[in-house]
Amino acid sequence: MDLPVKYNNLSSTGKRFVREEYARLQKGKCCHCGELLDKKPCASVRNLLVDESLFPPGFFKWPVHLHHDHDTGMTIGAIHNYCNAVLWQYFNE
Numbered sequence: 001m002d003l004p005v006k007y008n009n010l011s012s013t014g015k016r017f018v019r020e021e022y023a024r025l026q027k028g029k030c031c032h033c034g035e036l037l038d039k040k041p042c043a044s045v046r047n048l049l050v051d052e053s054l055f056p057p058g059f060f061k062w063p064v065h066l067h068h069d070h071d072t073g074m075t076i077g078a079i080h081n082y083c084n085a086v087l088w089q090y091f092n093e
Contacts, residue, residue: 004075007068019066022078031077032087037064041080050085059085069093 001021010018023037033042040046052060060081067079070093079087087093 004068006073007066007075008073015066018075019064019078022066022075023064026078030080030083031067032079032083035080037078037080041082041086045080045083045086048086048090050082050089052085054089055085067093 001018003018003021003025005018007015022031026037028036028038030037030041033045035042063081065079065081065084067076067084067087068074069076
């Protein structure tokens with residue numbers, strides 16, 4: 001599979017497949033903090049408080065998300081849900 005791909009063109013199954021492919025290519029590490037995706041994000045990310053009310057219901061249900069650029073729609077990589085929230089809340093990503 002050629003990455004990146006357009007996030008909005010993916011079905012939920014496609015998003016899962018792409019997320020898993022990124023996780024494989026990233027050797028199981030988060031594209032933002034570099035920690036393993038099956039572990040907690042790094043301390044510097046966890047120390048940033050996230051206002052969960054800003055996010056849609058179920059946002060934190062899934063521990064690993066598919067990060068994408070909201071301007072171009074292109075996928076970036078597999079990311080912890082908390083890292084994804086931090087990027088959105090603090091950096092408008």
